[in-house]
Amino acid sequence: MSEFVKNLMAQVKAKNSNEPEFHQAVFEVASSLALVLEKHPEYRKEKILERIIEPERVILFRVPWVDDQGDVQINRGFRIEMNSAIGPYKGGLRFHPSVNLGILKFLAFEQVFKNSLTTLPMGGGKGGSDFDPKGKSDGEVMRFCQSFMSELFRHIGSNTDVPAGDIGVGGREIGFMFGQYKKLRNEFTGVLTGKGLNWGGSLIRPEATGYGAVYFAAEMLSTRKQTLEGKKCLVSGSGNVAQYTVEKILHLGGKVLTLSDSNGYIYDEKGIDSEKLNFVMDLKNVRRGRIKDYTDKFKGSVYTQLDPNSEFNPLWNHKADCAFPSATQNEINGKDAANLLKNGVYVVSEGANMPSTIDAIEQFVDAKILYGPGKAANAGGVATSGLEMAQNSMRYSWTREEVDNRLHMIMKSIHKTCVDTAEKYGTPFNYVNGANIGGFVKVADAMLDQGII
Numbered sequence: 001m002s003e004f005v006k007n008l009m010a011q012v013k014a015k016n017s018n019e020p021e022f023h024q025a026v027f028e029v030a031s032s033l034a035l036v037l038e039k040h041p042e043y044r045k046e047k048i049l050e051r052i053i054e055p056e057r058v059i060l061f062r063v064p065w066v067d068d069q070g071d072v073q074i075n076r077g078f079r080i081e082m083n084s085a086i087g088p089y090k091g092g093l094r095f096h097p098s099v100n101l102g103i104l105k106f107l108a109f110e111q112v113f114k115n116s117l118t119t120l121p122m123g124g125g126k127g128g129s130d131f132d133p134k135g136k137s138d139g140e141v142m143r144f145c146q147s148f149m150s151e152l153f154r155h156i157g158s159n160t161d162v163p164a165g166d167i168g169v170g171g172r173e174i175g176f177m178f179g180q181y182k183k184l185r186n187e188f189t190g191v192l193t194g195k196g197l198n199w200g201g202s203l204i205r206p207e208a209t210g211y212g213a214v215y216f217a218a219e220m221l222s223t224r225k226q227t228l229e230g231k232k233c234l235v236s237g238s239g240n241v242a243q244y245t246v247e248k249i250l251h252l253g254g255k256v257l258t259l260s261d262s263n264g265y266i267y268d269e270k271g272i273d274s275e276k277l278n279f280v281m282d283l284k285n286v287r288r289g290r291i292k293d294y295t296d297k298f299k300g301s302v303y304t305q306l307d308p309n310s311e312f313n314p315l316w317n318h319k320a321d322c323a324f325p326s327a328t329q330n331e332i333n334g335k336d337a338a339n340l341l342k343n344g345v346y347v348v349s350e351g352a353n354m355p356s357t358i359d360a361i362e363q364f365v366d367a368k369i370l371y372g373p374g375k376a377a378n379a380g381g382v383a384t385s386g387l388e389m390a391q392n393s394m395r396y397s398w399t400r401e402e403v404d405n406r407l408h409m410i411m412k413s414i415h416k417t418c419v420d421t422a423e424k425y426g427t428p429f430n431y432v433n434g435a436n437i438g439g440f441v442k443v444a445d446a447m448l449d450q451g452i453i
Contacts, residue, residue, distance in 0.1 A: 002034045004030075004034060004037065004044075005027070005030045005031055005034055008026075008030055008049070008050070009023065009026070009027055009030070011050075012026050012053060016102070016105070018102065019101065019102025019105060019106075020102065021102050021103050021105075021106040021329060021330070021354070022102045022103075022105040022106040022109065024106065024330075024354065024357070024358060025106040025109050025110055025354060026053055026109065027358065028354075028358060028361065028432070028436070029049075029109070029113065029436045029440070030049065032432060032433040032436035032437055033049060033436060033437065033440055035425045035426070035427070035433065035437065036425065036437050036440065036441065037049070039425075040444075042448065043444050043448075046447070046448060046452070048444045048447055048448070049440075049444075051447065052082075052083055052109070052112060052440075052443065052444075052447075053109065055080050055081065055082045055083075055105065055108065056081050056082065056083060056084060057079075057080075057081040057155075058078075058079075058080055058081075058101070058105075059077075059078065059079040059080075059081070059127075059152075059155050060076065060077070060078055060101070061076075061077045061078075061151045061152075062074055062075075062076065062077070063075045063076065063077045063129055063131065063144065063147050063148045063151070064147060065140070065143045065144045065146075065147045066143055067140050068137055068139060068140055073144075075129050075130055075131040075144070076099075076129060076130050077127070077128075077129045077148050077151060077152065078099070078101065078104050078127050078128055078129065079125065079126075079127035079152060079155055079156070079161070079163075080101075080104050080105055080107075080108040080125055080126050080127060081108075081123075081125045081155070081161055082105075082108035082109060082111065082112050082123070082124040082125050082126070083112045083123050083124045083443060084123035085123060085443050085446040085447045085450060086115075086116060086121055086122065086123055086442060086443060086446045087115070087120070087121035087122040087123045088122065088123055088157075088158075088159055088160055088161055088162055089123045089124065089125030089160070089161035089162070090111070090115055090122035090123060090124065090125060090161075090162050090163075090164070090382060090385065090386070090389075091107065091108060091111040091115075091124055091125040091126040091127070091163065091164065091382070092107075092126060092127075092128075092163065092164045092165055092166030092169065092381075092382075093126075093127045093128045093129075093163045093164070093165065093166055093169045093173075093177075094107070094126070094127075094128035094129075094166040094167045094168060094169065095128055095129050095131045095132070095133050095167070095168030095169050095173065096128070096130070096132060096167050096168045097130055097132045098130075099128045099129060099130045100130070103329070104126045104127060104128060105126075106329070106353075106354065107126040107166075107353055108124055108125055108126035109124070110124075110353055110354060110374065110375050111124035111125060111126055111382070112124030112439070112443060113375045113435065113436060113439030113440060113443070114374075114375040114376070114378075114379045114382060114439065115379075115382055115386075116438075116439040116440070116442045116443050117375065117376055117379055117414045117417060117418075117435060117438055117439045118379050118382060118383040118386060118410055118414065119410065119413055119414075120383060120386035120387075120410075121386075122162075122382065122386055122389075125161055125163070126166075127152070127163060128166065128168075128169070129144075129148060131144050131148075131168075132168070133168050133169075133173065134168075134288075138172070141172060141173060141176065142176045145173055145176035145177045145180065146176060146177075146179075146180045148177065149176075149177045149180035149181050149184070150180065150184065152177075153180070153181050153184045153185060156181075156191055157189070157191055158189045158190045158191050158389070158392070158393075162190065162191060162192065162193060162385070162389060163191075163192055163193075164192065164193040164194050164381075164382070164385045165193075165194040167239070167328065169194075170194075170240065170285075171194065171195075171196060171206075174192055174194045174195055174196075175195070175196060177192060178191070178192050178195060178199075188200075189392070190388070190389055190392025190393065193205065193385035193388045193389060194206075194385070194388075195388070197397075200388075200391075200392055201388065202384060202385075202387055202388035202391055202397070202398070202403055203397070203398070203399065203400040203403050203404075204384055204400060204403040204404050204407060205381075205384050205385065205388055205403075206240060206244065207244040207247070207248075208244075208380045208381045208383065208384035208385075208407055209240070209241045209244070209351060209378050209380050209381030210240070210241045210242065210243065210244030210245035210246070210247065210248060210326065210351060210380075211244055211245075211247075211248045211380055211404070211407060212377070212378060212379060212380015212381065212383065212384075212407060212410075212411050213241070213245055213324055213326070213349045213350065213351040213372075213377045213378050213380065214228070214245055214248035214249055214252065214324070214349070215248070215380065215407070215408055215411040215412070216349050216372045216376065216377040216380075216411050216414070216415055217322060217324070217347055217349035217370075217372065217377070218252060219411065219412060219415035220347060220349070220370035220372055220415070220431070221347060221370065223370070223419070223429070224370070227252065227253070228249060228252040228253055228254040228322070229252065229253035229254070230253060230254070230255070231253075231254045231255070231321040231322050231347070232254075232255050232257060232319065232320040232321050232322070233249050233254050233255060233256050233257065233320060233321065233322040233323070233324060234256075234257055234258045234315060234316065234318060234320045234322070234323045234324070234340075234345070235249075235256055235258055235259055235323075235324045235326055235351075236258065236259075236260045236265070236313075236315055236316075236324070236325050236326055236327040236331060236352075236355075237259070237260060237261070237325075237326040237327035237328075237351070237352065238259045238260060238261050238280055238283075238284050238291050239284060239326075239327075241326040241351040241352065241378070241381075242259060242260075242324075242326040242327070242351065243277065243280060243281055243284070243285075245324050245326050245351050246259070246272055246277050246280075247274075247277060249324075250273065250274060250277070254322070255271040256268075256271060256272040257269065257271065257272070257318060257320060258315050258318065259272065259280060259291055259294070260291060260306075260315055260327060261284075261290055261291040262306075263290055263291070263292065263305060263306065264291065264292060264303055264304050264305040264306045265291065265303070265304055265306065265313075265314075265315040266291055266292075266294045266295055266301050266302065266303050266304075267301065267302045267304070267315075267318060268294075268298065268300070268301040268302075269300065269301075270300060270301075276294070276298055279294070279297055279298075280294065291303075292305075311333075311335050312333065312335035312336050312339060313331065313332070313333075313336050316332060316336040316337075316339050316340050317336075317339040317343065318343060319343045319344055320340075320343060320344065320345050321344065321345060321346065321347060322345065322346075322347040322348070322349070323340055323345050323347070323348045323349075324348075324349055324350075324351050325348070325350055325351065325352050325355035325356065326351030326352050326355075327352055327355065328352055328353075328355065329352065329353055329354045329355060330354065330355065330356070330357050331352065331355045331356075332348075332355055332356040332357065332360045333357045333359065333360055334357060334359030334360055334363065336360060337356065337359065337360035337361075337363040337364060338363060341363065341364075341367050341369070345369070346367075346369040346370060347369065347370045348364055348369065348370070348371045348372065349370075349372040349377045350372060350373055350374035350377045350378055351374075351377065351378050352374060352378065353374045353378065354374055355374065356373075361373070361432060365430060365432060368429070370429075370431075371431055371432070372418075372431050373431060373432050373435050373436075375435050375436070375439060376414050376415070376418050376431060376434075376435040379410075379411070379414055380407055380410070380411055383407060383410045383411075384403065384407055387403055387406055387407070414435075417434065417435075417438040418431045418434030418435050418438055419431075419434060420434070420438075421433070421434040421435075421437045421438040421441075422434035422437075425437055
């Protein structure tokens with residue numbers, strides 16, 4: 001660790017205590033940027049990285065709502081407006097019991113670099129609540145979303161801050177929040193992305209994060225003159241990102257062996273085909289059931305309940321070629337990374353945000369496998385949100401093929417930026433350095449141009 005990174009991390013930990021995910025995100029980026037800061041002393045002089053680490057604005061508010069029994073419930077609402085140097089704040093809203101300030105700051109920090117890599121003019125932000133939509137009725141979710149937006153509407157706008165969905169926030173939640181925003185502001189504008197198709201949404205938006213992670217994996221494989229055809233793939237999660245990751249892997253000829261939720265995972269040696277995927281989509285999106293039900297429907301598949309006290313996740317301990325972590329942060333630890341490498345995995349494309357710990361990342365980089373970090377590999381979701389913003393501004397909708405083609409081109413561009421930047425700074429095919437430096441430089445130069453604000 002360089003002296004600069006050591007001193008920086010001491011400051012970050014002192015000012016942001018009890019926020020381990022934020023510390024982890026900053027350390028991972030700062031370790032890469034030591035290379036660029038040596039060549040560009042102006043970034044050091046103007047304290048560009050230190051300024052990016054400090055959010056431009058943090059909004060914390062209470063969200064009272066009434067449940068179906070008539071009881072008053074109170075949750076916390078957050079919005080982190082991290083950096084607006086290259087465009088309005090852009091980033092998802094997460095509704096999950098684990099949501100706290102540190103997790104949202106890490107997500108907002110990552111979002112700054114991810115959005116920069118997309119080539120679209122978007123700054124970085126993130127928000128959400130510790131509200132858990134799981135098990136709630138539509139009426140309860142609506143009342144919560146309306147209360148949440150009754151405060152958030154003061155801080156967002158199509159040219160200020162454009163939230164989207166994330167874990168726990170899908171089309172239902174976006175619809176309720178958009179309706180409340182429209183009522184309060186008396187305007188119909190593209191203030192949220194992930195909207196319904198017949199009121200301003202974009203085709204391909206639900207698919208975009210999963211599709212993008214697979215497109216990025218395909219680009220990495222192309223550097224070794226390979227494709228996904230016939231590759232065995234491990235996918236975690238069973239929500240939006242995982243579902244469309246599976247769909248695109250199948251389109252490109254790969255074979256998916258696993259899916260999971262917070263309780264456990266299924267392993268299907270025969271492969272999860274289109275029929276099985278349709279069952280999972282109905283199970284998760286309509287019936288809101290548990291992945292364990294898959295094994296009742298498809299014989300030969302095996303369900304394993306996860307032990308929260310275990311040192312590793314057995315999902316990552318199967319023979320395979322590719323891994324697509326698509327569930328949540330830090331789901332691959334050092335032991336999991338060792339198991340993946342031992343079992344022949346040489347492609348990791350992150351659909352989730354920061355799903356690998358520092359130890360795991362170091363093992364992937366040292367082994368010189370094709371490792372696509374989340375800020376590059378899962379940028380397809382926010383890229384297509386940016387395309388939705390463009391369509392809203394024009395009052396026009398592109399076709400499915402046009403949006404998918406633009407998404408594919410953006411993922412190719414992100415891959416090229418990572419490869420070219422890693423090469424330029426003397427670490428060829430180190431996608432971590434390529435993504436961190438490539439995302440940072442664009443934001444840093446904009447901040448230099450705009451002065452100390």
